[in-house]
Amino acid sequence: MTLIDAEFENLLVDQHGPLAVITVNRPRALNALSADTFSELAQAVELVMDTAEIGALILTGGGDRAFVAGADITELADLDSVFAGRELSLAGQDVMQSIASLPLPTIAAIQGFALGGGLELALACDVRIASPGSKLGMPETGLGLIPGYGGTQRLPRLIGVGRALDLMLTARQVGAEEALTMGLVNYVADNPLEKAREVAQQMLRNAPMAIGLVKEAVRRGMDAGLDHALEIEADMFGMAVTTKDFKEGTRAFLEKRPARFQGE
Structure with a gap:
């Protein structure tokens, strides 16, 4: 099965030759990562891995308000034990790690909000491209939480411990230009998906x-x-x-x- 043959409720999948695009498509919920969305994302990434002709992957969000605004808070609010919290964190980490460990290039095309789990999803990709109006951040401490899908580990490795702690401890959001300055994103583009396709084509020319x-x-x-x-x-x-x-x-x-x- 190729990606284009797969059907998902919370994702849109587009495959043209060696380039695949997975869109988290819950625009009314700002593309929040529900349990079902996580499950579908894991399946889609597995299909990418199993489809030999795919040479690059772009991840993006549906609509123009958000890449992924975070985890689904309505589901998080029901957590009430160390075991439940740990299991949810491990499950999310598994999905992010499956993206990070793909042997092919992965690009996050960010428009609007990339917060919490959404930023963690972008951090699992090799390259991040943001629109000028994007907002990126780790707001978990403002909810009494910490990033649980790899954020406390990938963010400091990418931008340094001091900058990462600043974002996580203040829970502040940064715009695309500040994110570019600190190395959180690689490019700022008016159309991040179009730019992601351009960058992916450059990568696809190589071995x-x-x-x-x-x-x-x-x-x-x-x-x-x-x-x-x-x-x-x-x-x-x-x-x-x-x-x-x-x-x-x-x-x-x-x-x-x-x-x-x-x-x-």
Whole structure:
């Protein structure tokens, strides 16, 4: 089954050749992440992983008011035990980790609010693109909560401990330009989905195997000391030179022609 064949209640799925777009489509609820939405998102990501022709993934939100405004507060309000809270956090982390660990490029196209779980969803992607009017933040402490879907870990790794703690402890929201300055987003664009497609096409020109190895080297290296991280890089480099994509890329360069990568 390809993504385009799948049916979801809370998601829209669009696949054109190697590029897939998953849209969280609950605009009346500002695309809040309900339990059902999480379940469907997990299924959709699994389909992406199982669909060989997909080379890049964009995540976005339906409507123009929100990317994802956070978790569904009506569901969170019913939590009343350590066990229930922990299980919900772990389930959300699993979905975010499934996105973060994809070997293909992932891009969040953000318009409107990307708050709490919505920002955590964007943080699980490789690249974030925001519209000028976007608002990003971690408002959980204002609800008596903490970020539970990876935010306390991915945010400081991306923008530094001081800036991450500022956002989480104040619960303040930042605009797109401030987010760009602090490295929270990579681009600000009037049409973030269009820009995401443009960036994805640039990525799709490159060797799929090399892209996957870059992501693995970065992901594993971030949790290691520098000496070990450099060993990981050397291992990934060694694997790259054994691929058919490497042979094709170097041959195409020497022959002064575009490379025709096969992902092998």
